[in-house]
Amino acid sequence: VISFKVKDNDDLWSITDSASLFINDIPTAGIGSLSQQIAYRNNLTYYNVNFYGNVSDNDGSITHYYWNSSKDGVLSTSGNSTVNVNTLSLGNHTITFQGRDNYTTWSPKVSTWLIIKAYPNATIVSQSAYSINVGDSLSFIGSGSDEDGTITAYEWISDQDGLLSTNSNFSTTSLSVGFHWITFKVKDNDTLWSRPVTTQLSINDIPVSVINSITPQTAYRNNLTSYDVSFSGSSYDKDGDITNYYWNSSKDGVLSTLGNFTVNVNTLSLGYHNITFQGTDNGTAWSPKASTWFVVKEYPNATITTVSPRSTD
Numbered sequence: 029v030i031s032f033k034v035k036d037n038d039d040l041w042s043i044t045d046s047a048s049l050f051i052n053d054i055p056t057a058g059i060g061s062l063s064q065q066i067a068y069r070n071n072l073t074y075y076n077v078n079f080y081g082n083v084s085d086n087d088g089s090i091t092h093y094y095w096n097s098s099k100d101g102v103l104s105t106s107g108n109s110t111v112n113v114n115t116l117s118l119g120n121h122t123i124t125f126q127g128r129d130n131y132t133t134w135s136p137k138v139s140t141w142l143i144i145k146a147y148p149n150a151t152i153v154s155q156s157a158y159s160i161n162v163g164d165s166l167s168f169i170g171s172g173s174d175e176d177g178t179i180t181a182y183e184w185i186s187d188q189d190g191l192l193s194t195n196s197n198f199s200t201t202s203l204s205v206g207f208h209w210i211t212f213k214v215k216d217n218d219t220l221w222s223r224p225v226t227t228q229l230s231i232n233d234i235p236v237s238v239i240n241s242i243t244p245q246t247a248y249r250n251n252l253t254s255y256d257v258s259f260s261g262s263s264y265d266k267d268g269d270i271t272n273y274y275w276n277s278s279k280d281g282v283l284s285t286l287g288n289f290t291v292n293v294n295t296l297s298l299g300y301h302n303i304t305f306q307g308t309d310n311g312t313a314w315s316p317k318a319s320t321w322f323v324v325k326e327y328p329n330a331t332i333t334t335v336s337p338r339s340t341d
Contacts, residue, residue: 263307
């Protein structure tokens with residue numbers, strides 16, 4: 029309570045006048061901690077930053093809180109707060125924190141620092157095929173980007189064959205038979221690796237074909253005894269089934285689409301035939317051609333032109 033009075037020249041004092049006055053204690057704020065003071069965008073493991081602050085007031089209670097970033101402005105109006113790092117700007121932040129008491133008095137600002145960096149991003153731009161035969165060429169194109177730096181390394185990995193390449197783009201003919209998960213990632217100049225991106229690929233084993241026999245390999249037209257030729261072939265596939273067969277003659281073209289078949293020699297052209305045989309699997313891959321020879325000859329024909337005389341006494 030503040031009292032006030034005055035005295036005149038007769039040494040007389042006035043009636044005392046009084047008024048009440050309250051002196052408010054200014055609250056005090058403190059930043060307990062930031063869970064990460066260097067945080068990374070595009071981080072699958074740690075994508076939140078936790079802010080912990082406390083404010084005390086000797087003569088009242090705290091009613092408001094205020095977190096501020098020099099780059100992003102107001103972050104929160106809670107004492108403790110969680111912020112997704114992907115919503116924060118890249119770079120150096122000055123973080124300030126204050127509290128206000130029930131008399132509307134704000135504490136002095138307290139401050140700390142926070143740095144936001146970024147993991148790079150990897151992209152599989154293209155691959156030339158998703159299903160190929162073993163030994164065929166396959167090409168991959170990848171790219172990387174980094175919001176706060178440059179890309180310094182690349183890595184392609186197959187779950188079947190391991191490391192395939194350390195270039196952004198590459199081609200290969202040496203992938204093993206089977207189903208592959210292909211993973212691609214990039215590294216930036218802060219030595220941070222991107223999240224992996226994946227694609228799929230199936231490598232089909234090429235079937236193998238064998239001509240078991242052609243019986244006989246030299247056959248004769250106009251042969252009353254043996255006029256059929258038997259063809260026997262087999263195809264094998266390690267990772268699937270054989271769905272089609274193909275026999276071909278260099279002289280007569282397609283002979284059959286069966287693995288084993290018989291043909292009448294009189295329907296075949298005379299001469300030397302180069303015979304090829306193939307099979308295709310359920311992955312539509314044809315085996316390499318198996319080949320052998322086959323010769324068609326001909327028995328001569330006899331004709332009685334005339335009989336003279338046709339009768340005698």
